[in-house]
Amino acid sequence: MGEIIFSLFIGSFLSGVGLLMNRVLYLEQKRHNSNNQQSIDSNNIEETSVTAPEALPGAPVGSGL
Amino acid sequence: MSIYAAGVLVSIVVFVLIGAYAGMKVKGIDDYYVCGRNAPTLFITCTLFASMLSTNGFMGDTAFSYGGNITTMLLLNTLCAGGYVIGGLFFGRYIRRAMVNTMPTYFSNRFNSLRIRRLAAMITVASLFAYLISVLQGTGLLMETLTGYSRITCLLIAWVGITLFTFYSGARGSVLTDTVMCLFFLGITIFAGPYVFEAAGGLENLLDTLARNPETPPGLLDYHGNPRGGSEFDMVFYGITMGIIWLVTVTVAVSPWQAGRNLMARNEHVILRSSVMMALLTVIFLLYLYLRSISVIPVNPAMDQPEKVMIWAAMELMPPLVGVALLAGILTAGLTSACTFLSVVGFSLSSDILNIKFASEKSQLRFTRGMMLLVSLLSLMIASMDMASIRVIAWFASTIIAASWGYVAFASVWSKKLTERGAYLAMAGGFFGYMVAKLLKELAGVPLVNLFDPFFIGVAISIVLGIWGSKGQTKTIEEITYQDKIHQIPASETVAAEYVRSRYYGWIMVAAGVLVSTFLIYYWAIPYNVLLN
Numbered sequence: 001m002g003e004i005i006f007s008l009f010i011g012s013f014l015s016g017v018g019l020l021m022n023r024v025l026y027l028e029q030k031r032h033n034s035n036n037q038q039s040i041d042s043n044n045i046e047e048t049s050v051t052a053p054e055a056l057p058g059a060p061v062g063s064g065l
Numbered sequence: 066m067s068i069y070a071a072g073v074l075v076s077i078v079v080f081v082l083i084g085a086y087a088g089m090k091v092k093g094i095d096d097y098y099v100c101g102r103n104a105p106t107l108f109i110t111c112t113l114f115a116s117m118l119s120t121n122g123f124m125g126d127t128a129f130s131y132g133g134n135i136t137t138m139l140l141l142n143t144l145c146a147g148g149y150v151i152g153g154l155f156f157g158r159y160i161r162r163a164m165v166n167t168m169p170t171y172f173s174n175r176f177n178s179l180r181i182r183r184l185a186a187m188i189t190v191a192s193l194f195a196y197l198i199s200v201l202q203g204t205g206l207l208m209e210t211l212t213g214y215s216r217i218t219c220l221l222i223a224w225v226g227i228t229l230f231t232f233y234s235g236a237r238g239s240v241l242t243d244t245v246m247c248l249f250f251l252g253i254t255i256f257a258g259p260y261v262f263e264a265a266g267g268l269e270n271l272l273d274t275l276a277r278n279p280e281t282p283p284g285l286l287d288y289h290g291n292p293r294g295g296s297e298f299d300m301v302f303y304g305i306t307m308g309i310i311w312l313v314t315v316t317v318a319v320s321p322w323q324a325g326r327n328l329m330a331r332n333e334h335v336i337l338r339s340s341v342m343m344a345l346l347t348v349i350f351l352l353y354l355y356l357r358s359i360s361v362i363p364v365n366p367a368m369d370q371p372e373k374v375m376i377w378a379a380m381e382l383m384p385p386l387v388g389v390a391l392l393a394g395i396l397t398a399g400l401t402s403a404c405t406f407l408s409v410v411g412f413s414l415s416s417d418i419l420n421i422k423f424a425s426e427k428s429q430l431r432f433t434r435g436m437m438l439l440v441s442l443l444s445l446m447i448a449s450m451d452m453a454s455i456r457v458i459a460w461f462a463s464t465i466i467a468a469s470w471g472y473v474a475f476a477s478v479w480s481k482k483l484t485e486r487g488a489y490l491a492m493a494g495g496f497f498g499y500m501v502a503k504l505l506k507e508l509a510g511v512p513l514v515n516l517f518d519p520f521f522i523g524v525a526i527s528i529v530l531g532i533w534g535s536k537g538q539t540k541t542i543e544e545i546t547y548q549d550k551i552h553q554i555p556a557s558e559t560v561a562a563e564y565v566r567s568r569y570y571g572w573i574m575v576a577a578g579v580l581v582s583t584f585l586i587y588y589w590a591i592p593y594n595v596l597l598n
Contacts, residue, residue, distance in 0.1 A: 004586055007586045019571070019575055026564075
């Protein structure tokens with residue numbers, strides 16, 4: 001019985017470390033993508049803010065209208 | 066000249082020739098210290114494995130398995146293997162972002178402290194110099210056995226090979242030779258295995274043969290291994306504690322020769338992928354090697370010097386050419402490790418302890434090579450004295466770096482509170498705590514084992530001093546900025562395809578775990594329990 005538990009421990013430990021690595025990489029990539037998306041969104045908002053006065057003549061500069 | 070002597074000399078000549086080729090490609094300091102930071106997965110894996118598997122691995126670990134502790138070694142190696150991946154994920158990648166040449170330089174930059182750099186470098190030099198001497202002696206001894214030449218002649222031949230090689234080619238040569246030699250000894254070990262298994266009656270009958278052989282060491286086939294006078298629990302606990310020690314050691318990649326490899330990697334994904342490959346080699350390849358060593362038991366039980374079990378098998382159970390190739394592989398494993406130790410000692414001495422400002426890279430390179438020559442001469446002198454105390458020095462060297470700066474290394478990346486003073490005290494406390502505890506254990510016979518192993522005592526003192534030393538202080542702007550910098554993922558590392566590829570390696574590790582368990586249960590656990598019943 002001890003031999004079976006030992007064998008299961010060895011394999012489970014290796015597999016567990018592999019799963020941990022994949023989990024960390026997955027979360028890291030997801031976080032990075034979401035940060036990227038946020039910075040793209042904020043860039044778009046800035047661009048909209050700059051172009052808005054041209055779209056609506058007379059509106060105050062930087063008002064976003 | 067015997068075929069073995071010829072094989073030894075040819076392998077040294079090939080070794081030096083590869084070094085000469087690599088030396089021609091050395092253009093500057095980055096090439097010499099960290100291989101231009103451009104090494105791919107195969108190179109990093111091979112260089113990690115070659116520097117880990119020195120003559121100690123081929124001779125000492127196989128002897129322990131032959132003596133009845135193959136399961137202890139498997140347990141220890143599995144825990145250690147996990148450390149490679151965990152280390153790559155939570156430490157190695159961050160160190161690479163620091164773009165330094167040595168670990169002491171990293172500590173110095175991270176804590177903005179020259180005294181930490183000197184202390185870390187002194188610990189490195191003390192530890193690896195002792196390692197260098199022990200490996201030089203081990204390689205000389207192996208050569209003496211194979212060639213029949215005198216001890217001094219063998220030491221001189223080994224020294225010339227190691228010095229010429231390291232002096233000229235630096236890290237670039239070290240990586241190239243490690244790769245060639247690693248592939249060579251992996252290939253020849255696998256190829257030569259069946260000769261030994263055949264002599265023992267076949268691998269498929271090995272379990273049965275060993276179980277029925279009255280000369281099989283007690284406990285060899287049990288999960289706990291040979292208790293060697295203690296209890297079964299003691300031996301399992303020994304495997305777990307030693308495994309944890311090595312897990313911690315390689316997790317924070319604190320052994321500078323291992324951490325140095327991360328600095329050479331082409332990118333962070335290479336670090337992760339090579340750590341997975343390294344973990345698999347540590348578990349699977351070494352299990353194969355140990356299986357080969359226990360296969361010698363039915364043919365030649367109770368050898369006087371079990372350290373020579375692989376040498377004996379190569380000389381007596383294999384065709385001469387295969388035996389020569391295998392022994393040359395073992396010898397070059399020793400040579401590559403010695404070169405790595407020599408280069409790290411030389412780098413730390415010239416770059417971190419002396420820290421001279423040079424007018425040009427060329428003069429720095431010349432000075433580093435001079436220091437390397439000096440260190441190697443000194444190691445030859447001490448090794449040739451053949452003092453018994455060298456073994457004592459090697460005991461001290463084994464895990465001293467991990468005990469001294471393991472906590473500081475990990476905290477340097479992840480702690481928000483550790484300050485320069487805390488780091489310095491933690492490093493010094495870990496070093497002296499380990500040294501004193503080790504002295505008490507080895508010289509005064511104080512039973513410091515398992516959780517009271519000098520390693521754990523050193524780490525505990527280091528943590529306490531790190532926390533206490535940082536009390537009432539805040540990190541400086543420089544420290545905060547540097548720590549933030551190493552937490553920023555470089556844009557070049559965020560390519561989606563690279564993440565996908567790295568995750569394939571993770572899945573390979575998961576699959577390997579399932580296969581290893583299945584193999585052990587199917588070929589060992591179940592049939593052995595059937596035999597017992």
